[in-house]
Amino acid sequence: MRARIAAAALVAALAGCASTAERDPRDPFEPLNRGIYRFNDTVDQAIAQPVARTYRRVVPGEIRDRVRNFFGNIGDFFIGVNNFLQGKFEDGVSDWARVAFNTTVGLFGIHDIASDMGYEKHNEDFGQTFGRWGAGPGPYLVLPLLGSSDLRDGIGTGIDIYADPLGEVRPYHLQYGLWALRFTQLRADLLDASRILEEAALDKYVFQRDAYLQRRRSLVYDGQPPREKDDQEDKGAEDDKDKKPR
């Protein structure tokens, strides 16, 4: 099964080599990436989206909130670890307080009572930790089935998955069931966003890539990234020169 998916990805990737657009320096493997992107998109439209749409239609929003909270609670533990690794001790303590409250009073995490208590949920992972330590993103990558990534975040995602408590769950069929539920929930939450992407983009691949790179940069700096140099240059290229400098 796995070999067949890999073979399909390879064929799709080779087909992608035909296009000869000028290369973006952030995306040296663009033809390969586009191939994998097309493969992912096919799988998404054939399987993931229909499943997610059915899930959203059949399961009431109230229950879906519980499912999202349950997996969110599992994630919070390593979000805390990553905050500690990034030297953000206050955030790390807050994340672990979330786990403590939500696992107990929140009944194994299905109720996010910690948010109501003022412990806000954070977004951290190993890719962001490496970024915080000074690692640049490296070349942009599209991973089979997992989608947009880059060299740094790809390694980070590997560790995220390896460290994930879900991997400890036995028997295996329960573990696989939980992974499937988690991805279905995730895909269902992204249905609106992906529809907006379809509508907004002239070239979905480029639009998603640029959004991913911007988003990750923002996350590494916790929403306060330093201004990029080319931003100012482009601003200077504008018509209204009388605009006051920042």
Next chain:
Amino acid sequence: MTKTRSLASAALVALFALATALPLRAQEVPPDQLVKTVTLEVVDLIARDKEIRSGNRAKLIELIDAKVLPHFNFGAMTALALGQSWNKATPEQKKRLTEEFRTLLVRTYASALAAYSDQKFEFRPLRAKPTDTDVTVQVRVLQAGAQPVPIDYSMEKTAAGWKVYDVMVGGVSLVANYRTEFNNVVRESGIDGLIKSLSTKNRTLDAPAAPTARK
């Protein structure tokens, strides 16, 4: 003689004061207040409109046209999204580009609003000096079990009040995100090519049968 002269000049002063006072009125609304008022008003209108809630897109777009668009500077947005290519465009091309980009952004904005209008908003206090003419207004969309999504409006003071020239959602600048796409198209098929692909895109979105995603 002197009397009429002073009368005339008084009338002129009054006229002048009136003329300058009118655009000044618009400026008086501070940018963060403007964002808050408009957001809450639009969300409230959507919440109370059964037709929009049941998917009447044309009506939603009409609402956005009337309530939201006047506060956006689409000329500046298009110029920023095009970067260097903007200066090479003729006035006619600039006009068409701005129109098409505006239509595309409104369609996208309508979908986003329809999807997220049920969420709670948190309006952050503005961190700027009263003399600033370029500020960022921060709004956060709160959602159950997930990190809040920050929406930052880059706004600039103009003669007609504060205008939005970029929107950042979750750290992703809408304008910057279109830059690579636009430049790719311009490199391959010129500015007219970009106008054409934007208008083709807009027409597909306007087609009554909602595209693929709806299936």
